[in-house]
Amino acid sequence: MSKEPVAVVGVGQTKHVAARRDVSIAGLVREAAQRALRDAELSWADIDAVVIGKAPDFFEGVMMPELYLADALGAVGKPMLRVHTAGSVGGSTALVAANLVAARVHGTVLTLAFEKQSESNAMWGLSLPIPFQQPLLAGAGGFFAPHVRAYMRRSGAPDTVGSLVAYKDRRNALKNPYAHLHEHDITLEKVQASPMLWDPIRYSETCPSSDGACAMILTDRAGAARAPRPPAWMLGGAMRSEPTMFAGKDCVSPQAGKDCAADVYRQAGIADPRRDIDAVEMYVPFSWYEPMWLENLGFAAEGEGWKLTESRVTELDGDLPVNMSGGVLSTNPIGASGMIRFAEAALQVRGQAGDHQVDRARKVLGHAYGGGSQFFSMWLVGSEPPDA
């Protein structure tokens, strides 16, 4: 049976900042949604359904906030779904919305993800209470640092690689007006001199805590034909999950990530990702995850990912740009971070990425992960429709 092709015809996001004290949660999400509608030159009445995602409800202290947000997102009288798959949720939300179009259940869908982290303290929101987790494991960095250390030991990567990623992503963010961190005086030396937080992760190699929202308008072939600007076509999309902890788990390069990428590549007809994919927006909350995910996603052989980073392949003007937008390292409204990756991939193939546009970006991968590296969602978007 055939699926309806899915196109991204509108993208909107807020300027991400540490605290948006000027808007309510409803005001924040509406801002991103309206920008996406404006990009698509559509109105609220053109939207058939709304799919919304965010990371845990405890971040804002609102249980199932989609109920309260129905009015702000023009959803009254429409179907509204709420997705939650931990850090990967922004990506998963887009994929659930895409399925509604692919299944021909709806023609045009608004999908949106957000986090207003200033309403709480994400550090402690992510520190699960004993006995669910071992003591002294504060925040996400506490969980992921040992896995970074394992990667360094396994790959023999020099300990300078992490700071190269952070330095690159923060410079890329200067070209992205929506990015949270705009560190105009950033230098490699400053990154390397920043305090050690969770050895080997330094302060400047970690993501910020942001308020922000990201929205996309997804539509079918007929909707894409009416779009005022070039659409991004979804060429493949997949989710994979595996248990948090078990003896056979490879925390450095989880099997679920490999399987998810393989499924996306199969759908998109990608034989060699390093050759066939032009750029990648990947979920890198701690700098070392760039080389780790380059391997997990098949862009480098095992143990070789850091060499791509070190040889400047992943720079904005490199052969395989990674995180052109500045990435999660520069902007992290957790629930939205995955969707921002997906949306940035779409902006690139639409040629709408502004100062951080990559030349000839025809096929771009958007990637998100969550939980204890257990949830993965990815999509590959292209400038040409899937059957062209």
Next chain:
Amino acid sequence: MTRHLPVRDIAVVAFAQTDHRRTSEELSEVEMLMPVLHEVLAQTGLKTADIGFTCSGSSDYLAGRAFSFTLALDGVGAWPPISESHVEMDGAWALYEAWTKLLTGDADTALVYSYGKSSPGPLRDVLTRQLDPYYVAPLWPDSVALAALQAQALIDAGATDEPALAAVAARSRTDATANSHAQLRGSVPQGEYVVRPLRTGDCPPIGDGAAAVILAAGERARELCARPAWIRGVDHRIEAHGLGVRDLTDSPSTRLAAEKAGAFERPVDTAELHAPFTSQEVVLRKALKLDDSVRVNPSGGALAANPVMAAGLIRIGEAAARIHRGESDRALAHATSGPCLQQNLVAVLEGDPR
């Protein structure tokens, strides 16, 4: 207006649920869920690795911890890695997501589960956190008080009265006598007022529980189930959040969802309604145009067991199970979310002609 019919035949082929109880403090959520997962898989002979897509529904606020669903995944046994997703909603919406996934053709089978433990915290207080966080939630209006507003509006409109509501409660709990999973069964006194005009008997029990169903497409469904419950349509709609802008005596979102799901194309013989309060059954019967010929909530409904986040999925499971057993040919199942029936889902299920 003609309705777009589903492009693929998809059915509920198996259903399992826990015995719902006031408290299950000796069990973790995963321990509560595991037997249900094993049971639903055993009904079909499928193993986790055979399932094409898995989707669950739950809420962190019930567990009192962030990412509570991640541990439930361990119970599924997600190895090798599985294609999986989660909604922070009742499991009925997880079933909707799984249904659309099967419609795309990306999978032929789906496991859907949901669970909720209401016992760790005071549920009435917890549910206030669903409300507008700036203007309403700080006042802590609880779920029973909001339902009482709706009930009083119905009485004021002449749509029901207290004896009629008591009759709904009595019928539901008498029906629940035949449901070994129900928390409240048999003759239950209508009791004192909790919030006027609602008495104890008008309110659902607070309890812990879990449920799971398996969906399958086309021939796969016939292989897995002697009489599959074919999903002829599912739709869900949401209304405004502010109670002041809604007519609480009506449920236009339920009516629209039913229309889009094809519920009005032919009469149904059974309806499983997610009406946690007796007064809400009055609203739903009107919106769904159900007359006395329709068997409503033969399971006892949410008045007999209302494990939050699972109660909606259980309605679909109960309706499907009646079709599996040959007790129904065309059934309607309904799930709700939010204060005073803000969000509603309707599914229409059919068995093959006999």
